[in-house]
Amino acid sequence: MTDFAGWFTYSPILVLLSVVVAIQAGYVGINLALLIPTAFANRRRLLIAGSALTLAVGIWSMHFIGMLAVRTSITINYAVLPTLLSFLICGLVTGVAVYLASLRSHLLLVAAAVLMGLGITTMHYVGMIAVHSVMHLTHDPAYAIASIAIAIAASGLTLWLAFSADRRPPLFLCALVFGCAVSGMHYTAMVGTTLHMATAQAATAKSLISSDILATIVSVVACSISAVFMLALVPAGAKDASSDSVQTPSETTSAPEGLAEADLLLPMEKNGKRFHIASDEIASVHSNAHYTYIFNGRDDLFCPLSITDIAARLPEAMFPRTHRSYIVNLSFVARIKKSGDAGVAELDTPVRRTVPVSRSRLAALRDELAAFKASAKGAATLEG
Structure with a gap:
């Protein structure tokens, strides 16, 4: 077997695109999450679902685009089942974490941060199983532990800024912290990843669709989902939260x-x-x-x-x-x-x-x- 790690580079444009997708998902997801504590009945459930789905789609899309950014001398194919499973894990764990954090208990906030961080990390490594090619992967334990720590810290900081900070910074700053931290977790884990392949299997067929086009499609879908929830749920909440028409x-x-x-x-x-x-x-x-x-x-x-x-x-x-x-x-x-x-x-x-x-x-x-x-x-x- 031949180590393939030395040939492992990234497309700068796709790396930047992955970070932007994570930031925009964080902006919409946190915006929706902030409306949960004051919402009632069906609207409360819709906000939890919208926030969780937006964050999950953004996190998953960031990781998928980050993988498409990898440049090697062979074509990397992705197995469908692990790819879908990684998204389901991310969506479920993020939904539970957002709900727990919305209850505004410090103990539950810590539990939500740990749960969300572990969910993001699990999603990443399950997604890596989907690399269905002539190679197999090994992971450096030190970088794996570092990626878990970054994921938990990123989740905790995001949830704290959204639900518990005495003076919350601007929403865009919260989203920027979230997007950069989630991206940092992915690329930290990738630094500790080594690709192995048999020398005789270096040549593979080309994919029917290029990585750049697939990354563009994923990012457009992710942003569209965020836009739908933003337009459907935020205006009514924003109106309620900022109106000055008060009966004295x-x-x-x-x-x-x-x-x-x-x-x-x-x-x-x-x-x-x-x-x-x-x-x-x-x-x-x-x-x-x-x-x-x-x-x-x-x-x-x-x-x-x-x-x-x-x-x-x-x-x-x-x-x-x-x-x-x-x-x-x-x-x-x-x-x-x-x-x-x-x-x-x-x-x-x-x-x-x-x-x-x-x-x-x-x-x-x-x-x-x-x-x-x-x-x-x-x-x-x-x-x-």
């Missing part, structure tokens, strides 16, 4: 005087059953088109009332409007932080969630939260 407290109807907070019951529906929920169990309220959902810290419950009717029944001091489509219970708010031009209120609930805050309400809501906590602390001191 003075425009709402005050709650009936003399009615205790715990006695304010709102009608709910779930799985065909109807029941009532007390106001002190409500963490947030979200209006989505003609539907209204109440989040109780664990589940999203359908409410037949409009958000305006709900606001009229709840005490304004405790349930301010953060956005034209959102109401939050200040007793569940852990903190309020800036996010882009607007902000988000992080809820301290068993299932972590954020509620968007329009920029016109950001400063006022911070003051209201501070006053509410001071009042609650004073009341607790008096009771003590």
Whole structure:
């Protein structure tokens, strides 16, 4: 057998194309992922699926284009089954990781980063099995371990920037970090890869389609999938997150005087059953088109009332409007932080969630939260 590693070069154009594909997938995938915590019902599931599929397609396409960038004196063919299996692994693992990270638990975020990193690495090495030619591959353990570390670090950094960073950098910067890190994992693993072949088998038939054309097709398909999800899912979410049209407290109807907070019951529906929920169990309220959902810290419950009717029944001091489509219970708010031009209120609930805050309400809501906590602390001191 003859080592083939010395003849192993890359097409610079295809290497650059692989990095660009990873960056654009990261941009769209992270953008969709950022909308997950504030989404409900079917839209939440669509966002998880869209983010996972966009990231998976981008990661897989980057690796496939990276392999097409390899230049040797023989033609490299790819077995179909391992190639498809590598994509399925990437899609499944990425979907689970994005979902876990969207729950906003630090422990789950670490688990998501490890899972996603191992999934990316597994996808790479399963994909390498698809190199169906007159050669076989060996991998340097040191570079394999380094590629795993890079994949986990890249996944962790991406998920942290998207879900947990106090001051998130611009989205393009997050995508740039993601794309470069995923590409770095692939090319690090390839440095430790050696191709072996029998000397007598050096001549092989040419492929029916060139690597350049196939790489172009893959990149166009990957970008098209990202564009479809971007156009279908992001505009509505962006509108919800940035709108400044907020109904101020003075425009709402005050709650009936003399009615205790715990006695304010709102009608709910779930799985065909109807029941009532007390106001002190409500963490947030979200209006989505003609539907209204109440989040109780664990589940999203359908409410037949409009958000305006709900606001009229709840005490304004405790349930301010953060956005034209959102109401939050200040007793569940852990903190309020800036996010882009607007902000988000992080809820301290068993299932972590954020509620968007329009920029016109950001400063006022911070003051209201501070006053509410001071009042609650004073009341607790008096009771003590």
